[in-house]
Amino acid sequence: MSDRSATAVVLGGSVAGMLTARALASVGVRVTVVERDALPAGPEPRKGLPQARHVHQLWSGGAHAMEELLPGVTARLREAGARRLPVTTDMVGLSPRGWYRRWAESHFMLLCSRDLLDATVRAQVLADERIELVERAEVLDLEGTAAAVTGVLLRAHDDIRRTLRADLVVDATGRGSRTPHWLTALGLPQAEVREVNSGVAYASRLFQAPEAAEDDFPVVNIQPEPRSGGPGRGGVLLPIEHGRWLVTLFGTRGGEPTSTTADFDVYARKEQRHPILADLIAQAEPLSDVSFTRATANRRHFYERMAGWPENFVVVGDALAAFNPIYGHGMSVAAQAAVALRTTVQDFGWGTPGLSRRLQKAVARPARAAWDLAIGQDVFYPGVTESGPTRAERLVSAYVDRLTYTATGNGRVARAVTDVMSLEKGAGVLLTPSVLLAAVVGPLKPALSGPPLTGDELKRAGLQ
Structure with a gap:
């Protein structure tokens, strides 16, 4: 796209916001990232991100998407100390049905602190001259109508208010997103929302x-x-x-x-x-x-299903779908959604009528896959829902449980399961004839009696 006047505002300077900004800049849009807090200069704790203190991993499906947006980012992370661990070669895992074996590499995870990952992504994104950062600014409201959003109303740290106009506004403000309120204030109906909270x-x-x-x-x-x-x-x-x-x-x-x-x-x-x-x-x-x-609740806003959706507005990241962090899918989904957003702009053209609806549907697709994985487990814990899992959820869960059991002693099934967990393939790979047959047969190797740590690993960890 050659229109240098095209502009976008991305609300939120975390991973989802930064990757979205990069996706838009790569198609020629000038982007302003608005962040409520002051962002640190390096890999340091960031206010407003308490979950950064807990474990995070970037599955290979997300790492590939991030590399597509930010060429060389994987090498930069590795140089800064991030670990690349092959899956399941370097995984010692106790599943609900027993210990997994450590099969040959099928996928990988990038492991580092959230502070390091955020800082590495942020530095590379903000090096792009088409991207500007406005810090310590609170978004008060959307500007526009139910038909089209035209910008946002900001309040800076000195209490000065101003309107920032843009051709596209993207909400990447996370779990605390005010989009539901903003949309109803514009006269739009409330979107369907579902929450599955295991109380974890x-x-x-x-x-x-x-x-x-x-x-x-x-x-x-x-x-x-x-x-x-x-x-x-x-x-x-x-x-x-x-x-x-x-x-x-x-x-x-x-x-x-x-x-x-x-x-x-x-x-x-x-x-x-x-x-x-x-x-x-x-x-x-x-x-x-x-x-x-x-x-840690799973919460999904089904904005893509709304009968009316304003032009020039998109919701991404945890503002769209927030997952129980146990599954480690949030950052990977954000990266895949940013790629999907870029591809949709390239396919349909900037300013095309109905583009925002297409964008919203595109970013919902990777969120849908991770959502299904998360609630397929969490819905079974006590007190999550009033009536318990539906019959369909019980049937799907029973099959997944059988696959988990089979994966403890069948490398081919273990690979298929990690195909889906890594977000590299859809759940359809678990329904192929070969996987269905393997699930019927069950594990090909006997159950392990304990964690499959090697003697060398036990010695180096001080356990021998």
């Missing part, structure tokens, strides 16, 4: 790994049992930059960890399905107190 609470702590395990150690993941009839409890250890382990423990309603540092080790040892996390962190040096949050 997260407690996280940072550790320095034992020296011998600083440079090379697998992810360790204890998954909960959604269909046990009681609270789900789990935990994950992620190796991140500078030889550190970021450990998050979590539990659903009735089985939550506490925010007390003294209780962290107790919960890891007594409330988990296996004590391996407690054994590992007992050999590591604590670097932080416990960070705690309950803002």
Whole structure:
């Protein structure tokens, strides 16, 4: 697109907002990113992002999309210390149906602190001269009508108000998005929204790994049992930059960890399905107190289904669909949605009537896949819904449970499952004849009796 006068305003300077800004700039749009807080210059904590203290991973499906938008970003992250872990080669995971084997690499995860990832993405995006950042500015309202949005009303940190006009406004303000209020204020009906809240609470702590395990150690993941009839409890250890382990423990309603540092080790040892996390962190040096949050509900706004949708407005990221962080899909969905937005502009042309509706439908597609994965598990925990899972949800879950069981001893099925979890392929790969047959047969190898850590890994972690 050669129209240098095309403008967009992106509300929110987190990963979703920055990647969206980059997607628009890459098709010739001049973009202003409006952020409520002052953004740090480097990989430091950011106000308004409490979830940054908990585990994050970028699945390969999201990493490929991010690389497409920001060529070289993967190498920059690796140079700064981010880990690239092959899936499932470097994963030690206890599924609801037993320990997974460590099969040959099918996909990968990029692991680092959220501060490092945000800072790396932000620096590369803001190096683009077509992108401007306005910090410490609060968005008060949308400008325009029910037919078309024309800009936003801002209040700066000095309390000065001004209207920022744009050809497109994108809401990437996260879970606290005010879009539902803004749309009704314009005279539009409320969009359909669904929330599935398992009541999960997260407690996280940072550790320095034992020296011998600083440079090379697998992810360790204890998954909960959604269909046990009681609270789900789990935990994950992620190796991140500078030889550190970021450990998050979590539990659903009735089985939550506490925010007390003294209780962290107790919960890891007594409330988990296996004590391996407690054994590992007992050999590591604590670097932080416990960070705690309950803002983990799955919430999906179905804006793409609205009968009327204003021109020049799009909603992305957690403002559109927020997921239980346990599944690690938020950033990957944001990256894939930004690519989808760019592709849609390229296909239909800037300023085409109905473009905003097409954009909203395009960014909803990757959100839909992650949503189905999340609620397919969380809907089974106590107290999530008044009537419990629907019959369809029970049928789908029963099949997924069978696949999980089969994946513990069948590498081909394990790859198909990670095809979907990594967001590289859709759920259709789980319904091919070969996978259906494998699910009927079940695991080809016997169940493992314990976590598949190698002798060398146990020694380097101080457990032998």
